């Protein structure tokens with residue numbers, strides 16, 4: 140994998156709850172293709188996700204609802220611990236903890252102290268290390284695949300960090316639907332898994348036949364999203380995926396999402412000749428990344444059971460809707 144870590148100035152994430160204690164930067168990861176989509180790869184990170192800490196954090200919040208309530212009150216717009224699957228049988232059957240730099244900055248000291256013995260410091264340190272160590276080389280890898288300069292539109296570290304608990308104790312314990320089929324909105328996603336299978340990638344054969352290919356449960360995976368497709372004029376393909384549950388089996392994952400800076404017009408980068416026709420909205424750069432996130436966010440929050448959709452469910456397919464928006 141091509142890297143230019145030496146020439147990149149890493150930006151420190153505002154996850155100041157815990158400073159990284161890693162003294163030496165781990166070596167950049169090597170990648171290997173995971174599917175016929177050359178931008179979907181596995182990496183061999185030198186750090187492991189702290190799944191004991193992640194399990195501890197979820198379990199503590201489930202059994203201490205007052206603490207969970209206080210945590211969610213730090214980001215009242217949408218909360219941090221999402222548990223819609225405790226009562227919604229048709230949504231994704233998972234629980235999540237969504238954190239980011241701005242959300243961490245809002246977290247009162249009392250909450251940090253309360254959660255310190257229950258995994259929060261390990262989780263924040265992990266994400267900090269992953270962000271500063273792996274975002275630059277992965278962007279460089281995508282640059283080498285597509286001939287772009289993606290660093291120029293990722294200066295703010297627009298990162299979201301998610302812990303996912305595919306827990307048997309949801310409203311529909313026998314449901315196989317851990318996470319419905321979709322493509323992520325941003326540039327790329329790094330998924331760390333606890334060894335339990337369930338993640339699947341959509342494969343499309345040369346004759347157009349679609350199948351789901353399981354990913355090994357211990358693989359760490361990089362998936363590309365819609366913003367990468369648009370910025371590259373279609374040179375980078377999106378990685379559609381889903382998570383299937385095994386009834387009675389708990390599965391944990393830790394996910395880092397990177398998107399372009401929110402004020403970047405979402406259009407093919409300067410000098411890029413698109414390989415397929417995009418809509419006028421995209422080609423004229425009339426939609427910024429932040430606006431695109433709002434459009435997509437409504438759909439993924441509906442799929443995850445955290446928000447109703449205006450006008451009901453309708454013809455719901457998140458990716459089909461995005462395709463109508465961005466392609467001519």
Ligand SMILES: [Fe+2]
Pocket residue numbers: 321322323328380
């Ligand atoms: Fe996803």
